[in-house]
Amino acid sequence: xxxxxxxxxxxxxxxxxxxxxxxxxxxxxxxxxxxxxxxxxxxxxxxxxxxxxxxxxxxxxxxxxxxxxxxxxxxxxxxxxxxxxxxxxxxxxxxxxxxxxxxxxxxxxxxxxxxxxxxxxxxxxxxxxxxxxxxxxxxxxxxxxxxxxxxxxxxxxxxxxxxxxxxxxxxxxxxxxxxxxxxxxxxxxxxxxxxxxxxxxxxxxxxxxxxxxxxxxxxxxxxxxxxxxxxxxxxxxxxxxxxxxxxxxx
Numbered sequence: 001x002x003x004x005x006x007x008x009x010x011x012x013x014x015x016x017x018x019x020x021x022x023x024x025x026x027x028x029x030x031x032x033x034x035x036x037x038x039x040x041x042x043x044x045x046x047x048x049x050x051x052x053x054x055x056x057x058x059x060x061x062x063x064x065x066x067x068x069x070x071x072x073x074x075x076x077x078x079x080x081x082x083x084x085x086x087x088x089x090x091x092x093x094x095x096x097x098x099x100x101x102x103x104x105x106x107x108x109x110x111x112x113x114x115x116x117x118x119x120x121x122x123x124x125x126x127x128x129x130x131x132x133x134x135x136x137x138x139x140x141x142x143x144x145x146x147x148x149x150x151x152x153x154x155x156x157x158x159x160x161x162x163x164x165x166x167x168x169x170x171x172x173x174x175x176x177x178x179x180x181x182x183x184x185x186x187x188x189x190x191x192x193x194x195x196x197x198x199x200x201x202x203x204x205x206x207x208x209x210x211x212x213x214x215x216x217x218x219x220x221x222x223x224x225x226x227x228x229x230x231x232x233x234x235x236x237x238x239x240x241x242x243x244x245x246x247x248x249x250x
Contacts, residue, residue, distance in 0.1 A: 006161060009158040009161055010127060010131075010158070010161040010162045010165060011127040011130055011131050011134075011159070011161075011162055012127070012130070013123045013124065013126050013127030013130070013162045013166075014127065014161075014162055014165065016123050017120060017123050017124065017127075017162065017165050017166055017169060020115070020116050020119060020120055020123070020169060021116075021120075021169050023112050023115075023116065024112060024113060024116040024169060024172070024173045027109035027112045027113055028113075028172075028173075028176045030109060031108075031109055031176070031180050032176075034106075035180070035183050038071060038072065038187075039183075041070075041071060043071075043073065043190070045064065045065065045067075045068035045071055045073055045074045045077070046073055046077070046190065046194045048064045049061045049064050049065050049068075049077050049081075049194075049198070050194065050197055050198060050201070052064060053198055053201045053202070054201055056201075056205045056208075058081060058084070058205075061077075061081055062078065062081035062082055065077040065078035065081055066078050066082075072102040072105070072106065072187065073102075073187075073190060073191065073194065075098065075102060076095070076098045076099055076102050076191055076194070076195070077194065077195075077198060079094045079095065079097065079098030080092075080094035080095055080098070080198075080202075087206070088199070088202060088203050088206050091199060091202050092199055095195045095198070095199060099188075099191045099192075099195065102187075102191070103184065103187070103188060103191070106183075106184045106187060107180075107184060109180075110177065110180070110181075113173045113174075113176065113177040113180075114177070116169055116170065116173040117170050117173050117174050117177065118170075120165075120166040120167070120169040120170040120173070121163075121166045121167055121170050122166070123162070123166050124162045124163040124164070124165055124166020124167060125162075125163055125166065126162075127159070127161075127162025127163065127165075127166075128159050128160055128162055128163045130159070131156075131158060131159020131160075131161075131162065132156060132159050134159075135156055135159060
């Protein structure tokens with residue numbers, strides 16, 4: 001049976017199934033290439049960045065994460081490191097936003113596979129129902145068992161082609177969908193572990209630089225702390241002693 005005969009005998013629902021299979025195949029090929037490019041490279045970016053961060057060499061850590069920006073984990077670690085002297089809360093927020101963006105990029109195409117998993121069996125079943133209706137429409141009650149009904153079995157078998165096609169598309173899409181979900185879950189674990197370690201190192205670094213820098217309120221003026229010095233008294237003016245006449249007059 002050729003492909004043309006398969007489509008003719010499968011009914012009108014074979015064309016929607018064909019379009020759905022093309023979409024699912026395109027998404028599967030794209031995701032396979034995406035995950036192959038990720039898994040084929042060694043995951044050394046995380047180790048090197050965390051080693052530099054453990055020595056509080058944040059410039060080197062930022063450069064190493066920038067060099068690994070082709071990998072999702074490199075872009076994830078570079079998101080907070082590209083901004084110097086962030087507060088720990090802002091640092092953590094940058095990690096969360098970058099992780100959400102990368103995981104969303106990894107899940108691209110999942111909706112197409114979900115649609116193929118849900119719609120393909122239903123379209124196949126619809127094609128089978130239409131095929132059975134077409135096969136049974138030409139049979140009359142008085143002709144059952146005669147030679148005119150010899151092709152009924154063949155018509156029913158042909159009407160099941162669409163169901164088999166829909167199930168094949170759904171099973172294939174489901175297998176790759178579960179595979180991609182497992183890979184996303186593994187990457188999410190890597191992000192969570194690396195992000196927690198990087199955030200902990202940054203909080204340690206931040207606590208050190210905040211405690212080692214003296215506050216302006218603690219700086220005292222040694223001159224202001226000393227007691228005020230009284231001004232020297234002027235020297236006494238020497239005068240002759242007063243007499244009786246000076247006090248009471250003559």
